[in-house]
Amino acid sequence: MKMVKKHILIVPGDGIGQEVTAVGKKVLEKIAAKFGHEFTYDEALIGHEAIEATGDPLPAETLAKMKASDAVLFGAVGHPKYDNDPSAKVRPEQGLLRMRKELGLYANLRPIKLFDELLGASSIKPEILKGADILFFRELTGDIYFGEKGRKNNGDTAYDVAEYSRYEVERIGRKAFDAAMTRKKHLVSVDKANVLESSRLWREVIQKLALEYPEVTVEYQFVDATAMLLIKDPKRFDVVVTANLFGDILTDEASQIAGSMGMLASASIGDGTGVYEPIHGSAHDITGKGLANPLASILSAALLLDISFGLKKESETIINAVDALLKKGFRTRDIADASTPANMILGTEAIGEEILKLI
Numbered sequence: 001m002k003m004v005k006k007h008i009l010i011v012p013g014d015g016i017g018q019e020v021t022a023v024g025k026k027v028l029e030k031i032a033a034k035f036g037h038e039f040t041y042d043e044a045l046i047g048h049e050a051i052e053a054t055g056d057p058l059p060a061e062t063l064a065k066m067k068a069s070d071a072v073l074f075g076a077v078g079h080p081k082y083d084n085d086p087s088a089k090v091r092p093e094q095g096l097l098r099m100r101k102e103l104g105l106y107a108n109l110r111p112i113k114l115f116d117e118l119l120g121a122s123s124i125k126p127e128i129l130k131g132a133d134i135l136f137f138r139e140l141t142g143d144i145y146f147g148e149k150g151r152k153n154n155g156d157t158a159y160d161v162a163e164y165s166r167y168e169v170e171r172i173g174r175k176a177f178d179a180a181m182t183r184k185k186h187l188v189s190v191d192k193a194n195v196l197e198s199s200r201l202w203r204e205v206i207q208k209l210a211l212e213y214p215e216v217t218v219e220y221q222f223v224d225a226t227a228m229l230l231i232k233d234p235k236r237f238d239v240v241v242t243a244n245l246f247g248d249i250l251t252d253e254a255s256q257i258a259g260s261m262g263m264l265a266s267a268s269i270g271d272g273t274g275v276y277e278p279i280h281g282s283a284h285d286i287t288g289k290g291l292a293n294p295l296a297s298i299l300s301a302a303l304l305l306d307i308s309f310g311l312k313k314e315s316e317t318i319i320n321a322v323d324a325l326l327k328k329g330f331r332t333r334d335i336a337d338a339s340t341p342a343n344m345i346l347g348t349e350a351i352g353e354e355i356l357k358l359i
């Protein structure tokens, strides 16, 4: 067995980000001990916490530490103060957007896989859901989010330009095709090529790439059709690749396939340090109450080991531990239902302890 030495930066951020990354880190420590790896850790500030301490949502020190680490385990950013004040000039999410830009994190991966024990937790019928296993690739650094934006006509007209360059589509397309080759060899490329020029370029680039991957079956869908099919028949999807805005919306929709926001992990990757984080936010409503589900952070740690370090067995050990935990009947409040006995509903730390035992 190969022993690896890696440096991991923990960036908890705001709200429940603090609580869940603490558990994610413990899981990484346990894996290192079990498999004989040497992981070193550091911590850094981002978001509201960083604004309070330095005035900057992404301090230079944090960015330097990110660039110097082998991977980042990230929590969440956000604070009610800013949610209720859209005019605030300095905002926690600026830290997140700048981090993605600075680290060149152009691909956001979201595996959507429902643990059998949670079939009942989704609002979709179990027979439609069972067996669904989708890997989303959302483009992260282009599109309407980063194009020119402004106002005209004395502020009465506003615009946001959706822009893509060939190389931006090609690099994420390639990652999606590569992933499809290791799975069921089926790729759905989502766009709106019937009306958007940026989508027509998107489709053209994917069609060209497809020639290099003759084994992969490619399906081209309009985003409105995908939104419908995800709920109607989630099992028809394997790998999905799409632009920033469509991906933002579709992946939140797809999160309901997995039952709860508290269960879903994501990876943001590019050509440098990868960042691994739950898809949920800072959840002010439950912050500090020990109610946060840490499984998304734990599963983010599993993704980190797999994607950034190539440690497949270690990653699977974590996923199997989560599966075993759910089979034993343990739940956090967000994934419990009327049939869950009160003594099986655990808080953030207690669920973490059970996972450590199962690893």
Ligand code: NAD
Pocket: 016, 020, 075, 076, 077, 078, 079, 080, 083, 093, 096, 261, 262, 279, 280, 281, 282, 283, 284, 285, 286, 291, 292, 293, 294, 296, 334
């Ligand atoms: P949210 O994901 O924080 O919470 C939505 C709902 O899901 C809440 O009721 C919350 O209690 C619940 N929830 C979320 N994660 C959970 C977990 N691990 N365990 C149990 N329940 C969980 O989204 P929101 O309420 O729309 O946003 C709150 C703040 O988070 C805002 O400031 C927003 O800007 C920020 N946000 C940050 C990120 C990020 O950092 N990537 C993502 C989304 C939202």
